[in-house]
Amino acid sequence: DVKVTQSSRYLVKRTGEKVFLECVQDMDHENMFWYRQDPGLGLRLIYFSYDVKMKEKGDIPEGYSVSREKKERFSLILESASTNQTSMYLCASSFFRQGHYGYTFGSGTRLTVV
Amino acid sequence: QQQVKQSPQSLIVQKGGISIINCAYENTAFDYFPWYQQFPGKGPALLIAIRPDVSEKKEGRFTISFNKSAKQFSLHIMDSQPGDSATYFCAASEKRGATNKLIFGTGTLLAVQP
Numbered sequence: 001d002v003k004v005t006q007s008s009r010y011l012v013k014r015t016g017e018k019v020f021l022e023c024v025q026d027m028d029h030e031n032m033f034w035y036r037q038d039p040g041l042g043l044r045l046i047y048f049s050y051d052v053k054m055k056e057k058g059d060i061p062e063g064y065s066v067s068r069e070k071k072e073r074f075s076l077i078l079e080s081a082s083t084n085q086t087s088m089y090l091c092a093s094s095f096f097r098q099g100h101y102g103y104t105f106g107s108g109t110r111l112t113v114v
Numbered sequence: 115q116q117q118v119k120q121s122p123q124s125l126i127v128q129k130g131g132i133s134i135i136n137c138a139y140e141n142t143a144f145d146y147f148p149w150y151q152q153f154p155g156k157g158p159a160l161l162i163a164i165r166p167d168v169s170e171k172k173e174g175r176f177t178i179s180f181n182k183s184a185k186q187f188s189l190h191i192m193d194s195q196p197g198d199s200a201t202y203f204c205a206a207s208e209k210r211g212a213t214n215k216l217i218f219g220t221g222t223l224l225a226v227q228p
Binding site for chain 1: 120123146148155156157158159160163203207213214215216217218219220221
């Protein structure tokens with residue numbers, strides 16, 4: 001069974017800390033994504049990557065950066081965590097086959113910044 | 115601004131009833147429209163998807179109706195069951211840079227009462 005694994009289910013960090021969220025996929029997918037999910041706002045795209053060392057900004061990249069040194073791993077970095085970054089973070093990877101885009105999501109990391 | 119507008123925010127349906135969730139979009143460049151189902155503590159999972167050259171797609175109890183001229187699409191769940199209780203997200207795919215990204219609606223929390 002294909003998998004997207006996020007390293008932590010729950011994290012509590014202090015304001016100003018540098019935070020790393022890790023995501024690993026075992027499907028050899030080219031594309032990987034980071035979304036944040038907030039009630040009433042749905043899923044909003046932070047960053048995505050279409051190849052190793054390649055990245056593009058999503059709709060809400062401010063305060064975040066990403067790293068993709070290996071195809072299977074995509075990291076989200078909060079340079080200086082703030083309380084408004086308290087959220088559920090979802091990683092996904094995707095493929096394109098037979099006219100359909102298949103996205104597989106991880107189970108999420110619930111981050112609380114205090 | 116919300117590129118994919120979803121309604122209602124929440125929905126209560128009796129067991130055996132029909133659940134209907136609606137979405138609307140503005141960007142005519144969208145070329146793929148999936149629906150995702152999310153249970154508590156899990157990431158979203160693909161439920162059913164449609165391309166704009168088709169007006170309807172059915173998979174079991176789940177049907178997508180697509181109206182290209184109105185730029186609207188909807189999910190119908192027939193014979194709704196308590197196990198269908200979840201959050202549902204519509205989405206639309208947009209070409210972005212070297213890949214495609216999904217833009218999500220704000221979600222609908224469905225509760226099916228026994």
